[in-house]
Amino acid sequence: MKQFLAFIKKEFHHIFRDVRTIMLIIGIPIAQILIIGFAVSTEVKNVKTAVYDPSNDISTQQIIQRLDASEYFDVVQLLQSPEDIDRLFKEGKIAFAVVFSEHFNENLYHNGGIAGQARNDKDGAAVQLIADASDPNQGLVATSYAANILGDYQQELLGRDRARPVPTMIIPQIQMLYNPEMQSSYNFVPGLMGLVFILICAMMTSIAIVREKETGTMEVLLASPMKPMYIVISKMVPYFIISWFTLILILLMSVFVLHVPIVGNLLWLNIFSLVYIIVALALGLLISTLVNTQVAALLASGMGLMMPFMILSGMIFPIASMPPVLQWVSCIIPARWYIAGVRKIMIEGASVQHIWTEMSVLIGMIVVILGISLKKFKTRLE
């Protein structure tokens, strides 16, 4: 026990004396939270909108009201002529414009429909949605929102006025709206947690163990009465503790900076996360048994873990929309289970019994990975 403590102390010295390690462990989670929370946010809100409404009838009024009432659009200008649109865009006063055709209401009931996209049909009730596509993503999203609002309005008319049915229904294409990039920080925080712990635990432990192989100190340790098992465990303990701090840091930041609420049970969220941290530590150990240099360890954890973890964990791309083969592959990615579990317990506020599957899968992974790596960890340098 005493040798164990002496060894853990040494590991902390290694970590705290290396500025890069500290930066990596503390800086990356903070930076990622901030970047993902703010910069990567693809939500479009309060888009400054101009409206040109030559018909000025009940339908257009209602539509404009709905646009303005939604959190996505701010109607800031009512235009006298459509020619102003270009100028306003260029001056940066608006990022979105809605142009109605003349006699909109009349045409709507007689021979036209509402078009989600530009539809300058003289006979129909047409509406043109103009977005600033210099930011294609925002343009696309805003257009889709507007089309959605129009569609809702039309649905409502249909239900309300059975006596005067709207002859043409054009349902705007809204599927693309919910493309993967639409995820907000609510979904990113669990994903980020899944990634950060792999980074800290797997990458840092594997490097820490391999570094001793590289410098030759591992040989001296193995020639000492210290049991190899203890060497390995004491390598993991500091990263386990640091990861827990990081977990708390991420949770605090996501609540107070990103305003992502923790709905579920905090205790179980912690326990679940610690289980995942152990999986990551075991992965780090596994890598360290496979490679002999720090560079190789970095590459293995960087390319071998980070990439598949980011792509296949459901953090960025929804698993449900992957081809079946990849869905199968994603099952062996621990982060997939962790992220799913965190979403349930943290965001949805599900109770523990709803994450038993995820929990058991992760525990199973610990057993398997630790089993393989301890078997591979050479107690004797052959």
Next chain:
Amino acid sequence: MNTVIETRDLTKKFGDFTAVDHIGFSVAKGEIFGFLGANGAGKTTAMRMLCGLSKPTSGQGLVAGYDIAKQSEQVKKNIGYMSQKFSLYEDLRVGENMRLYAGIYGVKDKLINPKIDETLAQLGLSAEKNTLVKELPLGWKQKLAFSVAIFHEPQIVFLDEPTGGVDPITRRQFWELIYEAAGRGITIFVTTHYMDEAEYCNRVSIMVDGRIDALDTPANLRKQFQAENMDEVFRKLARKAVRS
């Protein structure tokens, strides 16, 4: 004579390759035993087996009275080891390194601090107790590594090319430390490439192609091979080597 290392037909094979081929020798307590051989002759492999780092394929070995194949834990408790790569932690301070190894070998707490001060005073490094090891010159590091390897007063210390890359004056000082330790009854098992260092040993064995081809005092070896110095002895023997 009190024997602390004894091997019989000790053999290590890696697949078809016999790295160590039935070696047998014994080393007495307090002896400085030079373990020589060209690169690839099998010295490091033999040494690793003796330290419990590698399991023998066949044959027997007793170190400090314990079987190296079956009681490697006991063996490890009674030996010190200094590898050919530098074995201290560069990002730990001198005192922290010593305390770490003292802790790993289970030296009693109250003995650790006085012993650290004593050792550092002996090395003339008292002022460097709180210096990071990476800031020390190589010669000092090597002396420090040796002191750390014998900090827990092992019966035997294994030194794997301890003076590689060190200047002659520091090597000389290093050997004074070795003599001092041997005088206290610590058996020294040392591999080296420097033939002048071989002269400092009580007895020398020379390995060629995994076998021990010569084993005697340096003086007797010179006589036996009609050589002026150990360098010549070594070259006469090493010439026979098939592999290298």
